[in-house]
Amino acid sequence: MTIDDAPRDALRGGPRELLRWVATGAAVSRADLSRLSGLSPSTVSQRVEALISQGLLEEAGAGRSRGGRRPRQLAVPTGGAVVGAIDLGAHHARVGTLDLSGRVVKARTLPVRIEDGPEAVLGALLAEVATLVGGAPATGDGAMAAGALRGVGIGIPGPVQHSTGRIVSPSRMPGWNGFDVAAFCAGRVDVPVIVDNDANLMALGAHRTAHSELDHAVYIKAGTGIGSGVIASGRLHRGAQGSAGDISHCRVVADPAPPCTCGNAGCLEAVASGAALVTALREQGVPVSDLTGVIRLIDDGDRQATALARQAGRAVGEILAVVVNFFNPQVVAIGGRLADCEPLLASMRATLYERCLPLATQTLLIERVAVGQDVGITGAAHLVIDHVVAAA
Ligand SMILES: [Zn+2]
Numbered sequence: 291m292t293i294d295d296a297p298r299d300a301l302r303g304g305p306r307e308l309l310r311w312v313a314t315g316a317a318v319s320r321a322d323l324s325r326l327s328g329l330s331p332s333t334v335s336q337r338v339e340a341l342i343s344q345g346l347l348e349e350a351g352a353g354r355s356r357g358g359r360r361p362r363q364l365a366v367p368t369g370g371a372v373v374g375a376i377d378l379g380a381h382h383a384r385v386g387t388l389d390l391s392g393r394v395v396k397a398r399t400l401p402v403r404i405e406d407g408p409e410a411v412l413g414a415l416l417a418e419v420a421t422l423v424g425g426a427p428a429t430g431d432g433a434m435a436a437g438a439l440r441g442v443g444i445g446i447p448g449p450v451q452h453s454t455g456r457i458v459s460p461s462r463m464p465g466w467n468g469f470d471v472a473a474f475c476a477g478r479v480d481v482p483v484i485v486d487n488d489a490n491l492m493a494l495g496a497h498r499t500a501h502s503e504l505d506h507a508v509y510i511k512a513g514t515g516i517g518s519g520v521i522a523s524g525r526l527h528r529g530a531q532g533s534a535g536d537i538s539h540c541r542v543v544a545d546p547a548p549p550c551t552c553g554n555a556g557c558l559e560a561v562a563s564g565a566a567l568v569t570a571l572r573e574q575g576v577p578v579s580d581l582t583g584v585i586r587l588i589d590d591g592d593r594q595a596t597a598l599a600r601q602a603g604r605a606v607g608e609i610l611a612v613v614v615n616f617f618n619p620q621v622v623a624i625g626g627r628l629a630d631c632e633p634l635l636a637s638m639r640a641t642l643y644e645r646c647l648p649l650a651t652q653t654l655l656i657e658r659v660a661v662g663q664d665v666g667i668t669g670a671a672h673l674v675i676d677h678v679v680a681a682a
Contacts, residue, residue: 303327305337306679309346313366313391320364338364345371345440346390346679366391373674374419374442374479377488377666378411380404380462380514380565381580384663385418388671390440390678392498394664396422404447407465408457408474416442416478440678441482443670444471445491447515452532455485461515461538461551462565482681484673486528488666489535492625493519494526495669496659506619508535509659510606512634513626514581516563520617537613538563542605558609562602564628570598581627588631596633603634607641614646614654625659 303323311317311326324334341347350365372387372395379402386397400418402411423439448460455472457463475483493509501507507521518535520527528534538559539552547556548566560566564581571578571587574594578584587595610622622642628634639656646654659665 303329303334303337305341305346306676308334308337309341309366309390309675309679312347312364313393318363318365320362323364341679344678344681371438371440372423373440373671373678374423375444375667375670375674376412376415376419376442377445377491377670378402378404378415379447379488383411383415384667385415385422386664386667386671387419387422387439388667390675392668392671392675394667397664397667398422399663404462404466405464408469408471412444412471412474413478416475419479439479439481441484441674442475442479443491443667443672443674444475444483444485445488445666445670446471446485447488447513449536450485450487450532452486452528455483459552461559482674482677484670484677486670486673487517487519487532487536489517490519490526490528491666491669491673492659493521493535493669494672495665495667496623496625496661497521497526498672499661499665499668500659501621501623504620506617507621507623508610508613508617508619510537510610510622510624511626512563512606512624512628514564516559516606516626518613522617537609540609540612542608544601544605558605562605562634564626567595567598567602571595585627585631588633599628599631599633600637602628603637603639604641606634607638608645610638611642611645614642614650618650619654621655621657623655623657623659625661625665629658 308323311323317323317326320334320338324331338347347364348367350363371390375386375388377384381402383400383402384397385400387395389395419442446457448463449458451458456470457466460466471485472483489511492511496509497507505524508518510518516538518537520535539557541556542558542561544556544561548560549555550557550560567584568578576594584595588599643651
Protein backbone atom coordinates (compact mmCIF):
# COMPACT_ATOMS: atom_id res chain seq x y z
CA MET A 291 0.00 0.00 0.00
CA THR A 292 1.33 3.44 -0.81
CA ILE A 293 0.59 6.34 1.48
CA ASP A 294 -1.64 7.68 -1.28
CA ASP A 295 -4.03 4.84 -0.56
CA ALA A 296 -4.38 5.69 3.12
CA PRO A 297 -7.49 7.53 4.31
CA ARG A 298 -6.83 11.25 4.68
CA ASP A 299 -7.40 11.27 8.45
CA ALA A 300 -4.66 8.71 8.91
CA LEU A 301 -2.22 11.16 7.25
CA ARG A 302 -2.48 13.68 10.10
CA GLY A 303 1.06 13.72 11.37
CA GLY A 304 2.02 10.93 8.98
CA PRO A 305 5.60 10.92 7.68
CA ARG A 306 4.60 12.70 4.47
CA GLU A 307 2.89 15.50 6.35
CA LEU A 308 5.83 15.91 8.74
CA LEU A 309 8.15 16.11 5.75
CA ARG A 310 5.93 18.68 4.04
CA TRP A 311 5.74 20.91 7.15
CA VAL A 312 9.53 20.99 7.29
CA ALA A 313 9.85 21.48 3.52
CA THR A 314 7.47 24.46 3.57
CA GLY A 315 9.10 26.03 6.61
CA ALA A 316 5.98 25.60 8.76
CA ALA A 317 8.10 23.55 11.15
CA VAL A 318 11.82 23.73 11.93
CA SER A 319 11.96 21.51 15.00
CA ARG A 320 10.47 18.39 16.56
CA ALA A 321 8.56 20.66 18.95
CA ASP A 322 6.95 22.47 15.98
CA LEU A 323 5.95 19.13 14.46
CA SER A 324 4.48 17.96 17.73
CA ARG A 325 2.44 21.17 18.04
CA LEU A 326 1.21 21.06 14.40
CA SER A 327 0.33 17.36 14.41
CA GLY A 328 -0.99 17.03 17.95
CA LEU A 329 1.22 13.96 18.31
CA SER A 330 3.28 13.30 21.43
CA PRO A 331 6.95 14.41 21.33
CA SER A 332 8.09 10.79 21.51
CA THR A 333 5.96 9.75 18.51
CA VAL A 334 7.23 12.73 16.52
CA SER A 335 10.81 11.88 17.49
CA GLN A 336 10.37 8.30 16.33
CA ARG A 337 9.00 9.39 12.96
CA VAL A 338 11.66 12.05 12.53
CA GLU A 339 14.43 9.55 13.31
CA ALA A 340 12.98 7.20 10.67
CA LEU A 341 12.93 10.01 8.10
CA ILE A 342 16.51 11.02 9.01
CA SER A 343 17.74 7.45 8.70
CA GLN A 344 16.24 7.31 5.21
CA GLY A 345 17.99 10.54 4.24
CA LEU A 346 14.66 12.34 3.81
CA LEU A 347 15.28 14.80 6.66
CA GLU A 348 18.48 16.14 8.17
CA GLU A 349 19.56 18.01 11.26
CA ALA A 350 20.63 21.51 10.33
CA GLY A 351 22.38 22.98 13.34
CA ALA A 352 20.91 24.18 16.62
CA GLY A 353 17.91 26.46 16.94
CA ARG A 354 17.21 29.18 19.48
CA SER A 355 17.08 27.92 23.06
CA ARG A 356 14.14 28.71 25.32
CA GLY A 357 16.11 28.06 28.48
CA GLY A 358 16.90 24.36 28.21
CA ARG A 359 18.94 22.42 25.69
CA ARG A 360 19.00 24.13 22.30
CA PRO A 361 16.59 22.31 19.94
CA ARG A 362 18.10 20.74 16.84
CA GLN A 363 16.69 22.24 13.66
CA LEU A 364 15.30 20.07 10.92
CA ALA A 365 15.61 20.55 7.18
CA VAL A 366 14.86 18.72 3.99
CA PRO A 367 18.19 17.81 2.36
CA THR A 368 18.71 19.96 -0.71
CA GLY A 369 22.27 19.04 -1.54
CA GLY A 370 22.23 15.50 -2.77
CA ALA A 371 18.99 13.58 -2.88
CA VAL A 372 16.69 14.26 -5.81
CA VAL A 373 13.91 12.55 -7.68
CA GLY A 374 13.77 12.36 -11.44
CA ALA A 375 10.60 13.27 -13.32
CA ILE A 376 9.49 12.87 -16.92
CA ASP A 377 6.29 14.39 -18.32
CA LEU A 378 5.93 12.93 -21.79
CA GLY A 379 3.74 14.71 -24.33
CA ALA A 380 2.91 14.04 -27.96
CA HIS A 381 5.72 16.22 -29.33
CA HIS A 382 7.74 17.32 -26.30
CA ALA A 383 8.82 15.98 -22.96
CA ARG A 384 9.58 17.98 -19.83
CA VAL A 385 12.36 16.29 -17.89
CA GLY A 386 13.56 17.41 -14.48
CA THR A 387 15.07 16.72 -11.12
CA LEU A 388 13.28 17.89 -7.99
CA ASP A 389 14.32 17.93 -4.36
CA LEU A 390 12.52 15.93 -1.70
CA SER A 391 10.15 18.80 -0.96
CA GLY A 392 8.94 18.75 -4.58
CA ARG A 393 10.82 21.88 -5.68
CA VAL A 394 12.30 21.86 -9.18
CA VAL A 395 16.10 21.72 -9.16
CA LYS A 396 16.73 21.44 -12.90
CA ALA A 397 14.34 21.03 -15.80
CA ARG A 398 14.41 21.15 -19.56
CA THR A 399 12.09 20.52 -22.48
CA LEU A 400 13.12 18.10 -25.21
CA PRO A 401 11.51 17.45 -28.59
CA VAL A 402 10.08 13.95 -28.84
CA ARG A 403 9.00 11.77 -31.75
CA ILE A 404 6.49 9.48 -30.03
CA GLU A 405 6.33 7.31 -33.16
CA ASP A 406 9.98 6.30 -32.60
CA GLY A 407 8.52 3.86 -30.05
CA PRO A 408 8.87 3.39 -26.30
CA GLU A 409 12.41 1.98 -26.11
CA ALA A 410 13.98 4.83 -28.07
CA VAL A 411 11.91 7.60 -26.47
CA LEU A 412 12.10 6.41 -22.85
CA GLY A 413 15.77 5.41 -23.21
CA ALA A 414 16.65 8.95 -24.32
CA LEU A 415 14.57 10.57 -21.58
CA LEU A 416 16.10 8.38 -18.85
CA ALA A 417 19.54 9.30 -20.16
CA GLU A 418 18.51 12.95 -19.83
CA VAL A 419 17.45 12.38 -16.21
CA ALA A 420 20.89 10.84 -15.59
CA THR A 421 22.56 13.88 -17.12
CA LEU A 422 20.49 16.22 -14.93
CA VAL A 423 21.32 14.20 -11.82
CA GLY A 424 24.95 14.85 -12.68
CA GLY A 425 26.29 11.42 -13.51
CA ALA A 426 26.97 10.43 -17.07
CA PRO A 427 24.94 7.38 -18.13
CA ALA A 428 26.79 4.17 -17.37
CA THR A 429 25.91 2.81 -20.78
CA GLY A 430 24.79 4.24 -24.06
CA ASP A 431 21.19 3.13 -23.60
CA GLY A 432 20.51 5.34 -20.61
CA ALA A 433 21.37 3.00 -17.74
CA MET A 434 22.45 4.80 -14.58
CA ALA A 435 23.51 4.05 -11.06
CA ALA A 436 21.39 5.06 -8.08
CA GLY A 437 23.60 7.55 -6.21
CA ALA A 438 21.68 10.70 -5.39
CA LEU A 439 18.62 9.64 -7.32
CA ARG A 440 15.80 8.34 -5.08
CA GLY A 441 13.27 7.40 -7.74
CA VAL A 442 11.82 8.37 -11.10
CA GLY A 443 8.22 9.37 -11.84
CA ILE A 444 6.96 9.18 -15.40
CA GLY A 445 3.79 10.62 -16.95
CA ILE A 446 2.46 9.04 -20.16
CA PRO A 447 -0.09 10.74 -22.47
CA GLY A 448 -2.32 7.67 -22.55
CA PRO A 449 -4.11 5.17 -20.30
CA VAL A 450 -1.82 3.43 -17.78
CA GLN A 451 -2.87 0.37 -15.81
CA HIS A 452 -1.87 1.45 -12.32
CA SER A 453 -1.05 -1.97 -10.85
CA THR A 454 1.39 -2.91 -13.62
CA GLY A 455 2.60 0.38 -15.12
CA ARG A 456 1.55 -0.91 -18.54
CA ILE A 457 0.11 1.30 -21.31
CA VAL A 458 -3.31 0.17 -22.57
CA SER A 459 -4.72 1.24 -25.96
CA PRO A 460 -3.35 4.77 -26.21
CA SER A 461 -4.43 7.14 -29.00
CA ARG A 462 -1.73 8.54 -31.31
CA MET A 463 1.05 6.40 -29.75
CA PRO A 464 1.84 3.77 -32.40
CA GLY A 465 3.95 0.94 -30.99
CA TRP A 466 3.21 1.75 -27.34
CA ASN A 467 0.11 -0.42 -26.72
CA GLY A 468 0.76 -2.98 -23.97
CA PHE A 469 4.27 -1.65 -23.34
CA ASP A 470 5.47 -2.25 -19.79
CA VAL A 471 6.98 1.16 -19.00
CA ALA A 472 7.71 0.30 -15.37
CA ALA A 473 9.60 -2.91 -16.25
CA PHE A 474 11.55 -1.25 -19.07
CA CYS A 475 12.65 1.61 -16.84
CA ALA A 476 13.33 -0.64 -13.84
CA GLY A 477 15.88 -2.43 -16.01
CA ARG A 478 17.70 0.87 -16.55
CA VAL A 479 17.57 2.64 -13.21
CA ASP A 480 18.33 1.14 -9.84
CA VAL A 481 15.63 3.10 -8.00
CA PRO A 482 11.80 2.88 -7.81
CA VAL A 483 10.05 3.92 -11.03
CA ILE A 484 6.42 5.01 -10.85
CA VAL A 485 4.31 5.43 -13.97
CA ASP A 486 0.98 7.21 -14.30
CA ASN A 487 -0.94 9.05 -16.98
CA ASP A 488 -0.17 12.71 -17.62
CA ALA A 489 -3.56 14.05 -16.47
CA ASN A 490 -3.18 12.34 -13.09
CA LEU A 491 0.27 13.88 -12.69
CA MET A 492 -1.05 17.32 -13.61
CA ALA A 493 -3.84 16.87 -11.04
CA LEU A 494 -1.43 15.83 -8.31
CA GLY A 495 1.08 18.58 -9.13
CA ALA A 496 -1.59 21.29 -9.25
CA HIS A 497 -3.37 20.04 -6.13
CA ARG A 498 -0.23 19.80 -3.98
CA THR A 499 1.01 23.19 -5.21
CA ALA A 500 -2.15 25.29 -5.31
CA HIS A 501 -5.10 23.52 -3.67
CA SER A 502 -3.78 21.21 -0.98
CA GLU A 503 -6.38 22.59 1.46
CA LEU A 504 -9.22 21.40 -0.83
CA ASP A 505 -10.40 17.80 -0.60
CA HIS A 506 -12.33 17.39 -3.87
CA ALA A 507 -10.96 18.63 -7.18
CA VAL A 508 -11.11 17.87 -10.89
CA TYR A 509 -8.28 18.86 -13.24
CA ILE A 510 -8.84 18.81 -16.99
CA LYS A 511 -5.78 18.47 -19.19
CA ALA A 512 -6.57 19.82 -22.64
CA GLY A 513 -3.67 19.64 -25.07
CA THR A 514 -3.16 17.42 -28.09
CA GLY A 515 -5.37 14.90 -26.24
CA ILE A 516 -7.88 15.52 -23.50
CA GLY A 517 -8.19 13.88 -20.10
CA SER A 518 -8.73 14.61 -16.45
CA GLY A 519 -7.39 13.72 -13.04
CA VAL A 520 -9.53 13.49 -9.91
CA ILE A 521 -8.62 14.32 -6.33
CA ALA A 522 -11.14 12.74 -3.94
CA SER A 523 -10.90 13.14 -0.16
CA GLY A 524 -7.49 14.73 -0.62
CA ARG A 525 -5.85 11.96 -2.63
CA LEU A 526 -5.49 11.03 -6.27
CA HIS A 527 -8.42 8.81 -7.23
CA ARG A 528 -7.40 6.23 -9.83
CA GLY A 529 -10.33 3.82 -9.57
CA ALA A 530 -9.99 0.05 -9.88
CA GLN A 531 -7.54 -0.09 -12.80
CA GLY A 532 -6.22 3.45 -13.15
CA SER A 533 -8.67 4.78 -15.72
CA ALA A 534 -10.66 7.08 -13.38
CA GLY A 535 -10.94 10.56 -14.88
CA ASP A 536 -10.35 9.41 -18.44
CA ILE A 537 -13.07 11.43 -20.14
CA SER A 538 -11.54 11.24 -23.62
CA HIS A 539 -14.04 8.75 -25.01
CA CYS A 540 -17.19 10.07 -23.35
CA ARG A 541 -19.74 10.89 -26.01
CA VAL A 542 -20.81 14.46 -26.67
CA VAL A 543 -23.52 15.97 -28.86
CA ALA A 544 -21.93 16.67 -32.25
CA ASP A 545 -23.48 16.74 -35.69
CA PRO A 546 -21.88 15.30 -37.70
CA ALA A 547 -20.16 13.14 -35.07
CA PRO A 548 -16.48 12.98 -36.05
CA PRO A 549 -14.86 9.51 -36.02
CA CYS A 550 -12.57 8.79 -33.09
CA THR A 551 -9.34 6.79 -32.93
CA CYS A 552 -11.15 4.33 -30.60
CA GLY A 553 -13.51 3.25 -33.40
CA ASN A 554 -16.57 5.10 -32.08
CA ALA A 555 -17.78 8.53 -33.20
CA GLY A 556 -18.50 11.74 -31.33
CA CYS A 557 -16.04 11.13 -28.48
CA LEU A 558 -14.91 14.22 -26.54
CA GLU A 559 -11.39 13.65 -27.86
CA ALA A 560 -12.65 13.67 -31.47
CA VAL A 561 -14.41 17.02 -30.91
CA ALA A 562 -12.47 19.00 -28.33
CA SER A 563 -8.83 17.86 -28.23
CA GLY A 564 -6.05 19.85 -29.87
CA ALA A 565 -5.63 17.04 -32.41
CA ALA A 566 -9.36 17.28 -33.25
CA LEU A 567 -9.11 21.04 -33.80
CA VAL A 568 -6.17 20.55 -36.18
CA THR A 569 -8.12 17.90 -38.13
CA ALA A 570 -11.34 19.95 -38.29
CA LEU A 571 -9.54 23.08 -39.52
CA ARG A 572 -7.69 21.13 -42.20
CA GLU A 573 -10.99 19.64 -43.37
CA GLN A 574 -12.27 23.19 -43.75
CA GLY A 575 -9.27 23.93 -45.98
CA VAL A 576 -7.25 25.88 -43.42
CA PRO A 577 -3.56 24.97 -43.83
CA VAL A 578 -2.65 24.38 -40.20
CA SER A 579 -0.02 21.82 -39.18
CA ASP A 580 -0.22 21.60 -35.41
CA LEU A 581 -1.81 22.84 -32.20
CA THR A 582 0.53 25.82 -32.05
CA GLY A 583 -0.87 26.95 -35.40
CA VAL A 584 -4.46 26.49 -34.15
CA ILE A 585 -3.80 28.53 -31.02
CA ARG A 586 -2.20 31.28 -33.12
CA LEU A 587 -5.30 31.42 -35.34
CA ILE A 588 -7.60 31.63 -32.31
CA ASP A 589 -5.45 34.38 -30.76
CA ASP A 590 -5.65 36.25 -34.08
CA GLY A 591 -9.47 36.02 -33.97
CA ASP A 592 -9.77 33.71 -36.99
CA ARG A 593 -13.49 33.04 -37.47
CA GLN A 594 -13.32 29.30 -38.24
CA ALA A 595 -10.78 28.51 -35.52
CA THR A 596 -12.71 30.54 -32.94
CA ALA A 597 -16.00 28.79 -33.80
CA LEU A 598 -14.30 25.40 -33.39
CA ALA A 599 -12.81 26.46 -30.07
CA ARG A 600 -16.28 27.50 -28.82
CA GLN A 601 -17.70 24.16 -29.94
CA ALA A 602 -14.85 22.39 -28.14
CA GLY A 603 -15.52 24.40 -24.98
CA ARG A 604 -19.20 23.45 -25.05
CA ALA A 605 -18.28 19.78 -25.45
CA VAL A 606 -15.85 19.92 -22.51
CA GLY A 607 -18.49 21.76 -20.46
CA GLU A 608 -21.11 19.12 -21.27
CA ILE A 609 -18.94 16.27 -19.96
CA LEU A 610 -17.68 18.33 -17.07
CA ALA A 611 -21.28 19.14 -16.04
CA VAL A 612 -21.95 15.42 -15.62
CA VAL A 613 -18.75 15.06 -13.61
CA VAL A 614 -19.59 18.06 -11.39
CA ASN A 615 -23.20 16.96 -10.79
CA PHE A 616 -22.02 13.48 -9.94
CA PHE A 617 -18.87 14.27 -7.95
CA ASN A 618 -19.48 17.75 -6.44
CA PRO A 619 -15.88 19.03 -6.44
CA GLN A 620 -14.74 22.29 -4.80
CA VAL A 621 -12.63 23.26 -7.80
CA VAL A 622 -12.50 22.49 -11.50
CA ALA A 623 -9.24 23.63 -13.07
CA ILE A 624 -8.21 23.39 -16.69
CA GLY A 625 -4.60 23.02 -17.77
CA GLY A 626 -2.71 22.02 -20.90
CA ARG A 627 -2.06 24.14 -23.95
CA LEU A 628 -5.74 24.81 -24.70
CA ALA A 629 -6.28 26.28 -21.21
CA ASP A 630 -5.14 29.69 -22.47
CA CYS A 631 -7.70 29.61 -25.26
CA GLU A 632 -10.26 32.20 -24.11
CA PRO A 633 -13.23 31.26 -26.39
CA LEU A 634 -12.94 27.61 -25.31
CA LEU A 635 -12.80 28.54 -21.64
CA ALA A 636 -15.75 30.94 -21.87
CA SER A 637 -18.08 28.43 -23.50
CA MET A 638 -16.94 25.66 -21.17
CA ARG A 639 -17.79 27.84 -18.17
CA ALA A 640 -21.19 28.88 -19.60
CA THR A 641 -22.18 25.28 -20.38
CA LEU A 642 -21.08 24.15 -16.95
CA TYR A 643 -23.28 26.72 -15.18
CA GLU A 644 -26.20 25.99 -17.49
CA ARG A 645 -26.11 22.23 -16.94
CA CYS A 646 -25.24 21.95 -13.26
CA LEU A 647 -27.37 21.99 -10.14
CA PRO A 648 -27.09 25.31 -8.27
CA LEU A 649 -25.92 23.44 -5.18
CA ALA A 650 -23.02 21.98 -7.17
CA THR A 651 -21.89 25.33 -8.63
CA GLN A 652 -22.73 27.74 -5.76
CA THR A 653 -19.19 27.78 -4.40
CA LEU A 654 -17.45 25.90 -7.23
CA LEU A 655 -14.16 27.45 -8.30
CA ILE A 656 -13.59 27.27 -12.06
CA GLU A 657 -10.09 28.32 -12.98
CA ARG A 658 -6.93 27.72 -14.98
CA VAL A 659 -4.20 25.51 -13.60
CA ALA A 660 -1.79 28.18 -12.43
CA VAL A 661 1.35 26.11 -11.95
CA GLY A 662 2.90 26.36 -15.42
CA GLN A 663 4.97 23.97 -17.47
CA ASP A 664 6.46 22.14 -14.48
CA VAL A 665 3.11 20.97 -13.09
CA GLY A 666 3.50 17.48 -14.60
CA ILE A 667 7.03 16.86 -13.34
CA THR A 668 5.97 18.25 -9.95
CA GLY A 669 3.18 15.67 -9.80
CA ALA A 670 5.57 12.94 -10.92
CA ALA A 671 8.02 13.92 -8.18
CA HIS A 672 5.29 13.86 -5.53
CA LEU A 673 4.33 10.33 -6.59
CA VAL A 674 7.91 9.25 -6.01
CA ILE A 675 8.32 11.19 -2.76
CA ASP A 676 5.11 9.64 -1.38
CA HIS A 677 6.43 6.22 -2.34
CA VAL A 678 9.84 6.81 -0.76
CA VAL A 679 8.31 8.26 2.42
CA ALA A 680 5.83 5.37 2.69
CA ALA A 681 8.70 2.91 2.32
CA ALA A 682 10.56 4.73 5.09
ZN1 LIG B 1 -13.17 7.58 -28.82
